[in-house]
Amino acid sequence: MPVAPACPIVATAADRERLKKMAYGHKTPYRLRRRAEIVLYAARGRSNARITRETGLHLDTVRAWRDRFAHGGLPALADRKRTGRPASFTPVQVAEAKALACQLPAETGTPLSRWSCPELAAELTARGITDTVSASTVRRRLRQDAIKPWQYRSWIFIRDPNFRVKAQRVLDLYARTFEGVPLRGDEYVLSSDEKTSIQARCRCHPTLAPGQARAMRVNHEYGRGGALAYLAAYDVHCAQVFGRCEPTTGIVPFMTLVAQVMATEPYASAKRVFWIVDNGFSHRGKRAIDRLASAFPNAVMVHTPVHASWTNQIEIFFSIVQRKVVSPNDFTDLSEVRDRLRAFEDRYNATAQPFQWKFTTSDLDDLLTRLDRHTSADRQEESSAALTT
Structure with a gap:
């Protein structure tokens, strides 16, 4: 019988480039690499028999993918959709599983705080919704609607009646504006707060440095060496931090920090220095405003809204301290904690840039x-x- 001629392959420059990436890419699946090789050989004018010899593939395989590309182009090299095994669960069963996942376990009388996929699978079987179902099947069905009942996020209502006014005042200061008037060159904005209870945990065994294919290892057992508070003020426009360590927080430690900052230039001779603080007991309410103004006439205290410490930029710096200085907590005593915090403060001030708020x-x-x-x-x-x- 006469052999049918091979389909001629005409590939554009863009097609050739994509075929080369598919054929020689290290992350390309093996089956796609072989299909791209077949098409590239065919585009160079080689016959099916020669392609078979050079690739080691069966003649029918070469002929099939050559024809697929000739009639469908690059998209035709992908696998066609297959019917697969019939679905084990009806759409109604899937809907009931998702509805159960969207209920709190307490509402159904189940003594759980959150659903997990194994618990959901067991509950579906116990209720007779399905005969048997695996946790992976439940997870796959929930993934279709991005339902993750094992996760949760906390939230809180805005309780401050003047939330917008207070938040706007803080945000305007970050933008170098106060009450609609741009700040002058001799006016500064400081963000301040306290990081409480930084413990000195002396590990019972030395911490091991990381090595080849091994993370740093920190012993779980430790002896307590006490705790201290780290008070800091951050100049949001100059990216300079002023901190101090105290045994505890309170009005006196906070005012000591203020005195430390206000005694230095350029804040001592500034026209106004705005202190952004939250509503902690060390600097809460009208009394704290009056106390600061009486001690330093050029200091202006600005409170963030209640439960809105996220508007205070010092919290960003404290998160950096937690990641780079405190964790994993391994200190012999409190003096080592103080020395580490002071040294990091100097290191940070040497290269810091203002946060991109x-x-x-x-x-x-x-x-x-x-x-x-x-x-x-x-x-x-x-x-x-x-x-x-």
Whole structure:
């Protein structure tokens, strides 16, 4: 019988480039690499028989992928969709599984705080929704709608009636503005707070440095060497940190930090120095404002909203301290903690750049609008539930 002629292959320059990446790419699946090789050989005018000899593939395989590319181009080299095994669970069963995952276990009388995939699989079987189902099947079904009942996120309502006014004042200071007037060159903004209870944990066995294919190892057992508080003030525009260690927090330690900063230049001779603080007991309320103003007439205390310490940039610096200085906690005594914090402070000030703060008053308005929308929806649901009961 006469042999049917091979399909001619005409590949554009772009197709050749993509075929080469597929054929020689280290991360390309093996089957796609072989298919790309077949097409590349065919595009160079080689016959199916010669391609078979050079690749070691079967003649029918070479002919099939050559024809697929000739009629469908690059997309035709991908695997076609297969019907696969019939689904074991009906759409109704899948919907009931997802509905159960979207309920709190306590609402169903199950003594659990959160659902896990094995617990959901067991509950579906116990309720007779399915005969048997594995945890991996449940996870695969939940993944279709990005349902993860084993995770949770905490949240809190805005309780400060002056939330927007206080938050805007802080955000404006970050943008070098106060009460609608741009800050002068001799006006500064400091963000301040306390990092409490930094412990000195002396490990019972020495910490091992990392090695080849081995992470640093820290012994779990330790002896307690006490704890201290780290108070710091951060100049948000100059990226300079002023800190001190104290046995505990309080009004006196905080005012000591203020005196330490205000005694140095350029803050001592500045027209105004704005101190952004949260609502901790060391600097809470009108008394703290008056106390600071009486001690330093050019100092202005600005409070963040209640439960909004995220607007205080010093928290970013404290997170850096936690990652780079404190964790993993392995100190012989408190003096080593103090020395490490002081040395890191000098190291940080030598190369620090201001944080790229991008949350503006426009973002604040968008956030409050979304919160109002959610709050209104929750109130409507509560009203509807009350009417039905």
